[in-house]
Amino acid sequence: MSSDALRNSILAARDRRQELLDGLFPTPFPATVMLSLNLPGAEKSGPHADRLFAWGEKELLSALKVTPAFSGADALGPFALYRTRLQATQVKRLGMALEALHPAGRLLDLDVYDHAGRQVGRAELDIAPRSCLICGEPALACIHAKRHSTEELVLKARTVIDAI
Template sequence: MSSDALRNSLLAARDRRQELLDTLFPTPFPATVMLSLNLPGGEKTGARADRLFAWGERALLAAMNGSAAARGHDALGPFALYRTRLLATQVKRLGIAVEGAYPAGRLLDLDVYDHAGNQMGRADLDVAPRNCLICREPALACIRAGRHSSDELARAARALIDAL
């Protein structure tokens, strides 16, 4: 698949996920969580992605009591939406703890929304942004500066998953 085709496929998947999210709000549940993967490069699906997602799902559900609202698999990989009676701030803190529990947790993407659909971010809790997989600088700064190749980041991600 060409890089343009891959990019278009990923953007279309992101748009479909947003459309699904938009149908869930407002909700009587204090928080909704989307669990997905934050994998660099073009390899977003397959056995490694499925293994990481299953591990992340077990860790998330052990940390919070929630019920599945939707599940799916697309060009971005597996994803699931959960509703919980916990407050969005509590769930975000639990999600950050799950992401930090193991090195591979860094590859999970736990997006938390309040009852109205407003996303709760790390900055809302005065928590530092995610670090880069390679150099531990803020990931967004490395992405913007193009400090690491997609192949280098993908190799680092595969190593983290393989160590699970």
């Protein structure tokens, strides 16, 4: 797949996910959680992605009492939506703790939304931004500075996934 085609399929998948989310709100549930993957490189599905997602879902279900709302897969990989009676800020903190439990948690993306569909972010909870998979610096700074090659990031991700 060409880089333009890949970019277009990823953008279309993001749009479809947003449309799906938009249809869920407002909701009587205090929080909705989207579990997805934060994998570097073009390959967002396959055995490594499936293994990581299954591990992340197991960890999420053991950490939080959630009700499944939707699951699927697209150009960004597998994802699932859950609802919970816990408050959104509490769920976000628990989600970040889950991400910190194991290096593979760094490859999970747990987005939390309140009853109205407003996303709860790290910044509003005064929590540091996500760290780089390779060096531990803020991930966005490494992305913007292009400090690490895609190949280096993909290899690190696969090594981390193989350890779960």
